[in-house]
Amino acid sequence: MSSKKLYAGLDDLNLFSFKEPYEFGKAKSQEVAKKIVGRGIIAPHDAGILVQAVLNSKHSDHVEIGTLFGHSAILVAMAKKEFGMHGKIYCVDPWNYRPSVMEDWGTKQVATDKIVMENATTFGVDNRIVTIPKESYPWPRELDGKTFATGYIDGDHWNGMPMRDWNTLKKIVTYSIIFDDYAWGKTEVIDAVLTAMIDPLWIPVQISGLTAVLRRRH
Numbered sequence: 001m002s003s004k005k006l007y008a009g010l011d012d013l014n015l016f017s018f019k020e021p022y023e024f025g026k027a028k029s030q031e032v033a034k035k036i037v038g039r040g041i042i043a044p045h046d047a048g049i050l051v052q053a054v055l056n057s058k059h060s061d062h063v064e065i066g067t068l069f070g071h072s073a074i075l076v077a078m079a080k081k082e083f084g085m086h087g088k089i090y091c092v093d094p095w096n097y098r099p100s101v102m103e104d105w106g107t108k109q110v111a112t113d114k115i116v117m118e119n120a121t122t123f124g125v126d127n128r129i130v131t132i133p134k135e136s137y138p139w140p141r142e143l144d145g146k147t148f149a150t151g152y153i154d155g156d157h158w159n160g161m162p163m164r165d166w167n168t169l170k171k172i173v174t175y176s177i178i179f180d181d182y183a184w185g186k187t188e189v190i191d192a193v194l195t196a197m198i199d200p201l202w203i204p205v206q207i208s209g210l211t212a213v214l215r216r217r218h
Helices: 020-035 044-055 071-082 113-122 161-172 187-197
Strands: 062-065 089-092 129-132 148-153 173-180 202-208 211-216
Touching (some): 020 071, 044 173, 044 202, 044 211, 062 071, 071 113, 071 129, 113 129, 148 161, 187 202, 187 211
Parallel strands (some): 062 089, 062 148, 089 129, 148 173
Antiparallel strands (some): 173 211, 202 211
């Protein structure tokens, strides 16, 4: 039998590898959650996946639907800064401008875009974050004609919004879309993810924790 080593044409056949950005996201997520005004919701593993997915797209802009106090947006901005990646994070959230303003049940505070920017300043990334205080449907006019490499869907989980957000982002995101709260009980999020997974233009590349990541076919 030949003793020659089998040649491997590719070093890594994974659709989604867990590398340094993932570890950065896991570690820094906890630091951000402790220091921001308000609260952070995203768990370390899911934060790591988000950061890895965004940084896989290299130098690019990122959009997130649903920001609350800024945990995920700040984390992505910190990761871009840490790894020398260009691009801004656009945050679409109605915050306190919606007709009926609700306190956050965990902190008894009202989330505002002002608090998000104050939190971003605490971590030195306020120059990378752009707040768009609007509902995600209809899509804000301020973003008409703009495209993003990556998008994060974490807004209203009901009222048909997960599907609407998917239908919006799939037209303007060129690399990856990340869903938060792909989980038991979040039936409309589940429906949107299942619809996304059978779209011939998109490939599911990572599903674990509460996160589902899809990458556009190129």
